[in-house]
Amino acid sequence: MNNPLDYEPHPLCIQACREVQEMLARREDWQEEIARGKMFGVLIVENVKTDTDVPKWGYPAADSEAPKWGYLAAYSGQIGGRSDWEDFVPAVFDYLQPDGYFKTHEAEISRINQSISHLEKEERMKEARTLIRQLQEERKRTIAAYQEKMKEAKAKRDSRREAGNLSEAEEAEMIRESQFMKAELRRLKKSLSEKTALETEFEDYQENILRLKQLRKQLSDALQQWLFSQFRMLNQEGESKDLLEIFRDEALKEYPQAAIATSRIAALKMVPPAGSGECCEPKLLQYAYQHGYKPLQMAMFWWGESPKEEIRHHLQFYPACNGKCKPILHWMLPPSVFESPASAENGIGGQKGPFPKQVEMLYEQVETLYEDCELTVIHKPAGLLSVPGKDAAQPSVYALMRRKYPEATGPLIVHRLDMATSGLMIIAKTEFAYHRLQKEFLNHRVQKKYIAIISEKEISGKDISGKDIPEKEIPEKDIPGKKIPEKGIISLPLQPDYLNRPRQIVNHEQGKEAITEYEILERIDGSHLRIALYPKTGRTHQLRVHCAHQEGLNAPILGDPLYGNEKAARLHLHAEEITFEHPLTGKKITIKRKADF
Incomplete structure (x- = not known):
């Protein structure tokens, strides 16, 4: 199996x-x-x-x-x-039987939904909500106006006291005025806080809706629990x-x-x-x-x-x-x-990780492209984690750098690449460099260029049953080479797929902003393109989702096991170039390393 x-x-x-x-x-x-x-x-x-x-x-x-x-x-x-x-x-x-337990109780919940909907659509209460809001605003204005009057009166009293030569009668009068106005403010607040008949009716109306919603939740939760038990x-x-x-x-x-x-x-x-x-x-x-x-x-x-x-x-x-x-x-x-070997993406399986010899071979593929006392820029091979996963013993860039630079301070890893992605990573050796570089990333001042090979939709000219499709019936957007402009910007907000981690999903309401610029570099064949990707934000799997999603390029990266439709020996995504300001000197540094594909 x-x-x-x-x-x-x-x-x-x-x-x-x-x-x-x-x-x-x-x-x-x-x-x-x-x-x-x-x-x-x-x-x-x-x-x-x-x-x-x-x-x-x-x-x-x-x-x-x-x-x-x-x-x-x-x-x-x-x-x-x-x-x-x-x-x-x-x-x-099968819980869909018309007269069964589920459908019967579902109908009861539906009736409550209808009651809630009917109440929420009641025109008189909609008008009441507006009137009550206006009344509350008027009360606030009345109180604010009286408080302003009190301030003006106090300012006059303070000015008179500063002038001097106050008689006892004047002082007593000013005290009485202050006390009267404070008492008057309390009376005003109390009178304005008294509910009108409309407000009382509206509160009862809202409480009724709340009770119905609570009942709906209780019945829904109970029905769901019953269903799971079946x-x-x-x-x-x-x-x-x-x-x-x-x-x-x-x-x-x-x-x-x-x-x-x-x-x-x-x-x-x-x-x-x-x-x-x-x-x-x-x-x-x-x-x-x-x-x-x-x-x-x-x-x-x-x-x-x-x-x-x-x-x-x-x-x-x-x-x-x-x-x-x-x-x-x-x-x-x-x-x-x-108990099969774990997937490179989801860690499923019983195998805890590569054997020690394999770990060393993987570490040997890590190249150092730039190094000074503050930082190092390395090339991470595909298949190596940036940081350890649940198993702290897993090979990772962090583990190798910690072993290579035992005296380094700070977290070392400033940014990450997916395990399946190869390319450039900046490693901070000092706490000072780490915080400076982190600030650059947070302010989007670090410029990154990725190279990818994407798989455009290939038209076979036949439907699923094998019959020929007339050319005129093939939508123009589905003809290879015509649906992806040479340059463009993809803006699709992302959030984790909580039921299917580590996958990400597009969510226009709750997702976090994710922006990618792209340009086509080469049309390799009828269905594969080499493209450059310039991420302006750094969301998890951003480039992979932006390429694969139908609202993005609708052309997954070749070899992407999570979002793709064409298998390959590896994910064809590589961080080729990175430009940043040196944290100590402020000098701009650009490092390049071409992809192996």
């Missing part, structure tokens, strides 16, 4: 996926929905239990009428509001756990009980995300275990347009997500499945 979190699709999986894709192309009733984007998956199984309930497609063994091997197919979530379409495995738990997932031993148990146990493996109680992130990991158990992988494995099939290989592919936030490419294979699927798969599959 392959590791669903980090795999190369097996040839049998590729063949099975092609059959599913051809079938999807014929499903005219699904086209509009799945064209918006849907994940599909297949699981190659061995029929170890002879019965009549076998996979739909299979290859009959020579000595048996029943197929020996076959494959199961699945889709994530629902299609057309159904999770039980023929030819695909059903949901682990998803009882099997493992290869025939044991079962519901999703609440699975996520709780997985979180406790990673965090001690004390951390669960105090850490928000740790506590959140105990709660299954919405949609857990509805992805392809758990559905396929559940059906296989229920029907006595032995899972052999699995693969998942995306069909349709990319989501607005994530990056997905039509017909591209993808691993299971970390947020929803990883804890479930760790329960459903034996530990040996995950």
Whole structure:
């Protein structure tokens, strides 16, 4: 069995996926929905239990009428509001029955939503909100005007006292005036604080909405907990756990009980995300275990347009997500499945890191391009971390520099490169240099140039079923060489994909600003371009997302395992040039190192 979190699709999986894709192309009733984007998956199984309930497609063994091997197919979530379409495995738990527990309670929550919506749209209360706001502003102005009057009166009294020759009667009168005005201000504030009938009614109206929202949340949380408890997932031993148990146990493996109680992130990991158990992988494995099939290989592919936030490419294979699927798969599959060497991107697997000899070979590839008493500029090879990950023993630039410069002060690492990216890094030997360089980076005074090879969308001239597409029906933007201008600026705000780290997503509302300038240097062939990238901000995976996202260049970097659609021996991204002011002399320094690709 392959590791669903980090795999190369097996040839049998590729063949099975092609059959599913051809079938999807014929499903005219699904086209509009799945064209918006849907994940599909297949699981190659061995029929170890002879019965009549076998996979739909299979290859009959020579000595048996029943197929020996076959494959199961699945889709994530629902299609057309159904999770039980023929030819695909059903949901682990079908909660969509019209008169079932879920739909009944969902309808109750929907009624509360309607009540809230109706109240919030009530025109009289909208007008009341405006009137009350105006009344409150008027009260503030009235109080402010009286306070100004008090200041003027006090100024006059102070001026009279400074003039001297005050009689006792005048002094007493001024004291009475001051006391009267202070009392009058209190009376004014009290009278203005008394609520009008409209304000009382509006408060009751708001409290009613708040109560309904609290009730909605309580019912929604309870319904979600009930739903998670109904998803009882099997493992290869025939044991079962519901999703609440699975996520709780997985979180406790990673965090001690004390951390669960105090850490928000740790506590959140105990709660299954919405949609857990509805992805392809758990559905396929559940059906296989229920029907006595032995899972052999699995693969998942995306069909349709990319989501607005994530990056997905039509017909591209993808691993299971970390947020929803990883804890479930760790329960459903034996530990040996995950003991393959760790991925260069996500660290999945049992291997802790390279062997000592490999570490030294990796360190030998680090080149020193500039050095003085304050700093060093090095070339980091692809495959080496900038700083250690969870395992502090992992090889990294930091570990090598700490070993090379044991007397260095400060954190050493001023900025980082992704593990898969090669190129220039500045290392600060002194605390003084570190803080000066950090300030340069924060103020965007450091100029960086990256080189990348990107993969433009290649048009085959055929649809998914293999039929020729008339040239006039191919959109002009999809013709290679015409859709990417020679120069441009990409501005797409980014934030972490909290359910699928370390991936980043585009979020126009909550993401942080990320800006990249680019220019095309060379058209290598019909589908590959060499480009220069000039990041103006330094967000995680900024260049990779800006190249791959449909709102960016829509052309992933060659060999990008997270956002790409074309595999290669390495990620073709290299930090070729960096310009900065020397922290001690103020002199501008430019260092270059050409890419190895």
